[in-house]
């Protein structure tokens with residue numbers, strides 16, 4: 727298996743999509759899949775799919791392709807999903823609560839073990855089985871529990887201070903959902919996610935797409 731730094735980022739982004747597709751195939755009772763079929767359904771060039779899958783070390787067979795279960799295991803191992811990383815979430819508002827309620831993280835290899843908020847009314851409560859703790863506990867607890875991932879869902883004005891606190895707590899990877907460019911030491915990884923950037927792209931593409939026919943608007947209304 728190549729060293730992690732040799733893996734192209736686009737491959738790392740495509741593998742979870744492959745995994746979701748495989749999981750749907752498995753759910754529908756299929757146990758074999760070809761790279762060509764994955765390429766067609768997912769709209770990725772088949773050479774690229776083969777290259778990506780080869781990186782996971784899973785060998786396909788010329789006629790039958792891959793066993794779905796083997797491929798899923800290979801992707802899990804390659805992305806370290808089989809070695810769950812524990813995460814802290816900071817900022818238990820609308821977005822933070824939605825993420826805490828989302829059980830898909832565990833399938834993606836991360837388990838949120840505690841959440842933190844500055845609002846004293848939230849401390850001492852929980853979302854599902856995740857306890858909400860006062861923000862003052864973040865630093866010591868992070869260090870004691872060797873937590874490496876921080877999910878940042880505080881308002882923009884608190885984002886940099888929260889990132890600083892996460893770094894002081896020993897967190898080495900921050901998933902930043904606040905619309906702020908964070909400044910962190912060079913050895914700390916930041917991945918930003920902006921849902922509205924994707925939505926803006928959708929709107930732009932809709933505006934650019936040709937309208938084929940004068941559609942009947944809301945028939946039946």
Ligand SMILES: NC(=O)c1ccc[n+]([C@@H]2O[C@H](COP(=O)([O-])OP(=O)(O)OC[C@H]3O[C@@H](n4cnc5c(N)ncnc54)[C@H](O)[C@@H]3O)[C@@H](O)[C@H]2O)c1
Pocket residue numbers: 816817818819820821822842843844845861879880881882884887888902903904905919920921922
């Ligand atoms: N990435 C995206 O696509 C996306 C989508 C929606 C919202 N957001 C961003 O996510 C963040 C949260 O949005 P929301 O709608 O959940 O806000 P919210 O106001 O509902 O929740 C924010 C929470 O953070 C807590 N908080 C504030 N300062 C804190 C601090 N210093 N330490 C710990 N906790 C603190 C508040 O008490 C509150 O519970 C915002 O930055 C928002 O812009 C991003």
